[in-house]
Amino acid sequence: GAGVSQSPSNKVTEKGKDVELRCDPISGHTALYWYRQSLGQGLEFLIYFQGNSAPDKSGLPSDRFSAERTGGSVSTLTIQRTQQEDSAVYLCASSLVRRGGYTFGSGTRLTVV
Amino acid sequence: DQQVKQNSPSLSVQEGRISILNCDYTNSMFDYFLWYKKYPAEGPTFLISISSIKDKNEDGRFTVFLNKSAKHLSLHIVPSQPGDSAVYFCAISYSGAGSYQLTFGKGTKLSVIP
Structure with missing residues (x-):
């Protein structure tokens, strides 16, 4: 596609439920990142995928968070047993080269009630 | 512990004038700035x-300045236009990571006032 696509754009879930957030990167982009932005905060790094290398999971805040990238393309971020502090905008970005400007998607606004 | 600080949460500038957005960082190992x-x-x-x-990169109305000794980065927009009104984030990376x-x-x- 022309840009990075994320779905859903908005998600309201009950505390304790699991959620899955999806990211379709730009075709051919080998690097894929997940970030989140909580209210009034900057973007917080979560996880990075590069080709077939082991992902950099150093930013995941707890073991309730996991992500996978299938076939080097689509990525899914899963949050288990959601908590209210998980409420944020989750942003996915992809890039062709390791260094350079990412292209971000519009994000998924997650609200845990 | 914030490694990247943008100390001004907001800035208002008149259309046509210069907008200067600032960013400070703490880690001297950072080597790429956006x-x-x-x-x-x-x-x-x-x-x-x-x-x-x-120490400088220019693209049209946008110029980024880097002062490594001061660990300071700035973005200059001149002349500012109403369409520039947005939130601006500085971002920094370290290749060693x-x-x-x-x-x-x-x-x-940034709010650019017509």
Whole structure:
């Protein structure tokens, strides 16, 4: 596609439920990142995928968070047993080269009630 | 402990004047610096970048300045236009981290007044 696509754009879930957030990167982009932005905060790094290398999971805040990238393309971020502090905008970005400007998607606004 | 600080949460500038957005960082190992622009309900958009081997990079109305000794980065927009009104994030990376993850500041909301 022309840009990075994320779905859903908005998600309201009950505390304790699991959620899955999806990211379709730009075709051919080998690097894929997940970030989140909580209210009034900057973007917080979560996880990075590069080709077939082991992902950099150093930013995941707890073991309730996991992500996978299938076939080097689509990525899914899963949050288990959601908590209210998980409420944020989750942003996915992809890039062709390791260094350079990412292209971000519009994000998924997650609200845990 | 914030490694990247944008100390001004907001800035108002008259149309046609210069906008100067500032960013300070703490880690001297950072070696690649970027600015992103974000409109409401959209993802951030890459604007301009600079590597640590340079001290200035210019692209049209946008110029980024890097002062490594002061660990300070700034974005100049001249002349400012109403369409520049957005939140601006500085982002910094360290190649030694391996993943080129970006560390973002909290952003500065720029309002350009017609």
